[in-house]
Amino acid sequence: MLDSNDLSLHGLTLKQLANAEQLETILEQDTATVSAHLEAAVGAGYAMAARGAYMITPAGREHLDATYPIAFADQRTNPELVATLADFEQGINKQMLALMTSWQTVTVDGTQQPNDHSDADYDAKVVDKLARLHERAESVLAPFVGADPLTKRFVSRLDGALQQVDRGDHDYVSNVRLDSYHTVWYQMHEHLLRMMGEERDE
Incomplete structure (x- = not known):
């Protein structure tokens, strides 16, 4: 299974421009946890932030593509x-x-x-x-x-x-x-x- 960090990033592949509250609905993670994970993803270059919403980057997609076969x-x-x-x-x-x-x-x-x-x-x-x-x-x-x-x-x-x-x-x-x-x-x-x-x- 995906760990908590990658699960939040995965949420951005399901709703491609989303804030933490929207991903909480999808993932059933609390908003504070999702926010922390998304900010970490921005720092790693896996996501980008704009006006309170987030979008996955090509690097983030590559990271998940490498993670999915192991997690699933x-x-x-x-x-x-x-x-x-x-x-x-x-x-x-x-x-x-x-x-x-x-x-x-x-x-x-x-x-x-x-x-x-x-x-x-x-x-x-x-x-x-x-x-x-x-x-x-x-x-x-x-x-x-x-x-x-x-x-x-x-x-x-x-x-x-x-x-x-x-x-x-x-x-x-x-x-x-x-x-x-x-x-x-x-x-x-x-x-x-x-x-x-x-x-x-x-």
């Missing part, structure tokens, strides 16, 4: 996790991409147009599909949840986003300015790929 050796050599990620990539992740396209666009006279969300029935059907997909995601990702605390954290955050959607706040489907379902899913996918040493195929 157990996960990368686990046949069940390797197979689970392959199934995730070809199955439910592609379904999520299609669902988000359905949420963000509608087809009118054979042409895709931005969804202005004026059709409540259409949106309700997409939200219902999201709820069913979430149930499948929990099942598919169970091996990772058991092997990696951060994946468990992501699944919990996905559940929280879906609860907000169920309460009627549809911004939590895909709004990039919130910890929406799509935002958290993207971060989780990036984490899974980095943990397992795979490239994004989108």
